[in-house]
Amino acid sequence: MSERRPGTTRLRLWQREALAKYETETHRDFLVTATPGAGKTTFALSLAVGLLSRRAIDRLIVVAPTDHLRSQWAEAAERVGIALDPTLSNAVGPVPADLHGYVTTYAQVAGKPTLHAARATARRSLVILDEIHHAGDGLSWGDAVGFAFDSVSRRLCLTGTPFRTQVGERIPFVRYEPDGEGGLVSTADFSYGYREALRDQVVRPVVFAAYTGVSRWRNSAGEVIAASLTEAGTKSTEQAAWRTALDPKGDWVPHVIAAMDERLTQLRESGMPDAAGLVLASDQEDARAYAAIVERVTGEKPYLILSDDPKASKRIAEFGAGGARIAVCVRMVSEGVDVPRAACLAWLTSYRTPLFFAQAVGRVVRARGRHESATVFLPAVRPLLTLAAELENDRNHVLPPPAQSSESLDLVDELPEEQPERAESVLLQEWEALEAEAQFAHVLHGGKAVTPDATPVPGAEDEDFLGLPGLLSPEQMAALLAQRDGELRKRATRSRRLEPVTPLPMDVGPVDDMAARSGIANGGGGWRAAADLRREVNRLISVLSARTGKPHGVLHAELRSAVPGPPSASASIELLEARRERLMAML
Numbered sequence: 001m002s003e004r005r006p007g008t009t010r011l012r013l014w015q016r017e018a019l020a021k022y023e024t025e026t027h028r029d030f031l032v033t034a035t036p037g038a039g040k041t042t043f044a045l046s047l048a049v050g051l052l053s054r055r056a057i058d059r060l061i062v063v064a065p066t067d068h069l070r071s072q073w074a075e076a077a078e079r080v081g082i083a084l085d086p087t088l089s090n091a092v093g094p095v096p097a098d099l100h101g102y103v104t105t106y107a108q109v110a111g112k113p114t115l116h117a118a119r120a121t122a123r124r125s126l127v128i129l130d131e132i133h134h135a136g137d138g139l140s141w142g143d144a145v146g147f148a149f150d151s152v153s154r155r156l157c158l159t160g161t162p163f164r165t166q167v168g169e170r171i172p173f174v175r176y177e178p179d180g181e182g183g184l185v186s187t188a189d190f191s192y193g194y195r196e197a198l199r200d201q202v203v204r205p206v207v208f209a210a211y212t213g214v215s216r217w218r219n220s221a222g223e224v225i226a227a228s229l230t231e232a233g234t235k236s237t238e239q240a241a242w243r244t245a246l247d248p249k250g251d252w253v254p255h256v257i258a259a260m261d262e263r264l265t266q267l268r269e270s271g272m273p274d275a276a277g278l279v280l281a282s283d284q285e286d287a288r289a290y291a292a293i294v295e296r297v298t299g300e301k302p303y304l305i306l307s308d309d310p311k312a313s314k315r316i317a318e319f320g321a322g323g324a325r326i327a328v329c330v331r332m333v334s335e336g337v338d339v340p341r342a343a344c345l346a347w348l349t350s351y352r353t354p355l356f357f358a359q360a361v362g363r364v365v366r367a368r369g370r371h372e373s374a375t376v377f378l379p380a381v382r383p384l385l386t387l388a389a390e391l392e393n394d395r396n397h398v399l400p401p402p403a404q405s406s407e408s409l410d411l412v413d414e415l416p417e418e419q420p421e422r423a424e425s426v427l428l429q430e431w432e433a434l435e436a437e438a439q440f441a442h443v444l445h446g447g448k449a450v451t452p453d454a455t456p457v458p459g460a461e462d463e464d465f466l467g468l469p470g471l472l473s474p475e476q477m478a479a480l481l482a483q484r485d486g487e488l489r490k491r492a493t494r495s496r497r498l499e500p501v502t503p504l505p506m507d508v509g510p511v512d513d514m515a516a517r518s519g520i521a522n523g524g525g526g527w528r529a530a531a532d533l534r535r536e537v538n539r540l541i542s543v544l545s546a547r548t549g550k551p552h553g554v555l556h557a558e559l560r561s562a563v564p565g566p567p568s569a570s571a572s573i574e575l576l577e578a579r580r581e582r583l584m585a586m587l
Contacts, residue, residue, distance in 0.1 A: 012202060015043040018190040022047060025189060029173045031132070031157040033188035035196075036362020037203045040158045041076050044128050047156065049080055051126055052100065057153060058123035060084065060101035061116075063109060063145070065134045068313035070103040072338065073130070095119055106134050110144040117148045124153045129173065132157040133186075133355060136171045146172035161358040162186050194365075194391060203365040204343070204372050208388040209259070210380035212441040213252050214534060215244035216434040224434065228534070230380045230441060231556065231567045239350075242381050246282070246348055247433035248289035253348060254297050255438035257290070257326075260346045260377050261298045264325055267343055272372060276319070277344035279328040280360055282351065284308070290348060291328040303327035340366045347378035357387040380441040439535055442542070533576035534568045540583035547587070559583065 011019070014034070022030055034040045044062075051057045060082060062073045074086035077100075088095065088102040090112040095102055102119075109116050120127060127149045129135065135145045149155060155173050164183050170176060176184035197203040212230045217240055219225060227233070227241040245252040260277050267275035279294065281287035284306050294302040303319045305312055305327055319327045320339040327339075345364045351357075364374040378384050541555050548555075560567070563582050565575045 011042065011046055012039060013200065014192045014196065014202075015039060015046060018043055018192070019047060019050070021190050028152075028154050029157065029175075030155070030190075031159070031174060031186065031188045032190050032192075033159050033162055033186070034190075034192040035194040035203065035365075036160040036359055037366035038192055038197050039202070040130075040160070041073065044130075044156055044158060045077055045080050045082060048077075048082060048126055048128070051154070052082070056124070057126045059095065059120075059125040060128070061120055061125055061149075061152075062101070062103040062128045062130060064103060064105055064130045066307075067105060068316055069130065070105065071313055073103045090115055094122070101125070106141050106145065109148050110141045113144040113148040117151070120149055120152045126154045126156060127152050129155065129157045132159050132171060132174060133163040136163075136169060142169070142171055149173070159186070159188075160362055161355055162188065162191075163355050202367055204367050204374045206361060206365060206374045206376055206391060207443055208385075209263075209375060209377050209443055210385060210388075210441045211252070211256050211259070211377065211438050212380040212538070213245060213255075213436055213438040215241040215250075215252070215436040217241075217244045218432045218434055228568060230552075233567065238381055241436075242379055243350060244433045245379055245436040245438070246286070246350065247436060248286060248293060250433065250436035252436040252438040253290060254293050256346055256348070256377050257294055258297050259440070260344050260375075261325070263344055263375050263377075272341075272343060272369075274323055274341045275343045276324065276339065276341045277326045277346065278339070278342050278363055279326060279346045280349050280351075281328060281330050282349040284330055286348070287328050287330050294326050294328060298325065300325055305329040338366065339363060340368050343372060343374050345374070345376045347376060347384065352383040352387070354387055354390075357384070358391075361391065439538070441538075530571075530573050530576060533573060533580060534571075537568055537576060537579050537583065540580065540587065544583060544586060 018032055018034075032040060032043065034043070048057075048060045052060070060077075062070075062077075062084065064070050064073055070086040074084045077084045082101075083099045085096065085099050085102040088104065090108055093115070104116065119125075129145070129149075135142045150172075157173055162185055164179055164185050170184070171186075175187045177187050179185040194203065198205060212228055214226055214228050216224060216226045225237070225240070227237050229238070229241050229245060244250065247253075257279065260279075264275050264277050279287075279290050279302070281290050287304060287306060291302050291304045294300075303315055303324055303326070305315050305319070307330060309315070316327075316339070320341070327342075342364045345361065347360070351360075361374075361376055364376065376388070378388065537559075541552055541559070544550070544555055545552050556568075559579055559582060563575065563579045565571055568576065568579070571579070
C-alpha cells in the first residue's frame, strides 16, 4: 500500500467521547447508536484514521446498505486521507495494494462471503458495518456477514436507533437484552440520541403537521365504506382509510403536497433560500404518480429517485447540491443519505416501523444553522402519531413544552382489534380506493395536538427553538396551515387533470345504509355537504378541546353519546347537523 497518510477532522463532543470510550473497551466489537444526522460516518472514519496511523490495523472494510452509500462513504473517507474503492466487485479477488480498503454492500457480502472473509483476514482489518440492522433483512444476509467477518481483528457496528429482533433471528456481532415483550433489543456501547443532539444543536427541531380526512373505498361485497383517518373504529379500517388516502387518484395527496410546497416557499423567503422537500412513497408505481402530482401542483418537475435507476446515486447528489424544491423517492433516501438542505418531508407511505420512521425523519433534521427547523407532513393515524410523540418526548427534555392541561391528547390508544376471521391482510385484498379528501388536523408539539384555537402562547425562547426567530410558534403554524387549508384544497383540486368520473354501478351489492343516507354513495351531491359539516364538527371539537383541556378523542366519544349514531365519517347530513348544534350549544 502507498504511504498516503490518513488525516484528521474536527470532531463534535459526542464523537470525542465515543472515541475515548472505544479506547477503554477490550472486546473487538463496538456498537454505536447515534441519531440520524449526528455524524456517525465522521466518527467511524476518525476511529479508522487513528487505528491506521498507529498501525493497529492495516485495512478498512465498510459494509453499507446501498450502492449509493458506497460512493458516499468513499468520498467521505477520501476527505480524511483514506483511500477506499467503492466499486470493487465480487468478480475481483484481492484488494489493490495501493488502497486502504474498500466499500461493499450487505447483498455483495451475501453473494460471496468466502471472498470477503479472505479479504478481511489477509490483513489486520477494521470492518465497519453501517446500519447493522440490515444484516437482519434476511437470515442469509446475517449468516453471510457472520461468516465473512467472524475472524477479523476489529468490528465497528453503527445504527441510527436501537432496533429489535426476534429471539431466533439475532444479528451477528450485536449484544441484546430482553425488551420485556418477548423480543430482544440491541445494546449499544455508546449512545447519542435525538435529545442530546438537540441539546448540542447538532440536529434541527421537528414540527409534525398532521392531516386527517375522510376516505371512501369499496370492499368485495360492493359495500362503500367511509372512515376518517382519525376516527377509524378498528385497525383494519384505519389501514384501509390510510391506504385510500395515499391513493394517487384521490385529493388527499395533492392537498398535502400543496401544503408542503407552501411551507417550502415560506422557508425560502425567510432565511433558508435553498430549502428542499422529500416525498416518501411506498413503491415505485406510487412514486411515479406522486412525481406527476408534484409537477401539476407546484409547476416544477421534481427529482424522481428510484432504487432500480442506475443513475440514482448521481441524481441524489445533484439534488443535494442543486436548488430543486422537491424529490420523490421510495427508500433511496430513507437512511444514510446526506441532503442537509432538505427541511420538509411528506410521509406518503404506509411504512410505520420505529426504525424506518426515525431513519426517514432523520433525512430532514441535519442542522446547518442555529435557527433552522424541519416540518414533517403526515397522515393523522395513530401508528405515526405515536412515533412522532415519542420523538416529541425527547425534544421536551431539551425544551419544556408550553403550559398545558395535564390531560394528554388521546393519540396513542390502541384501536380495537378486528375479528380474527376479518384479518387486515384479507380486508386489504378486498379493498378498492374510491375517493379521499384531506383536512389539516393539528400540529404536534409537546406531545399535544396544537390547533389554531389552542390557548397556550409560547414564550420567545420556544419560538426561537421551533423555527426562525419570531416566525412561527406552534399555534401560529397551526393557524397558518388551517387558514390556508381551503386555498390549498382548491389549488390541489384545480391541478388535477380533468378525467371522466365513472359512477359506481347501481348493482354492486349492498351499500352501507348510513353512507347512502349521507349522500356519499354513488357520488351523490350530499358528499360535499357532508364533508363540509364534518370539517365544521372537527373545528368545533378543536375549539372545545382548547377551552376545556379535554382530549379530542374524549370529546368525540361524549358527542356520540349525546347524539347517538355512527362516527362522523359515516354519519348522515342530519346527524352531522345535530352534532354541530350540540357543540355550538356547549360553547
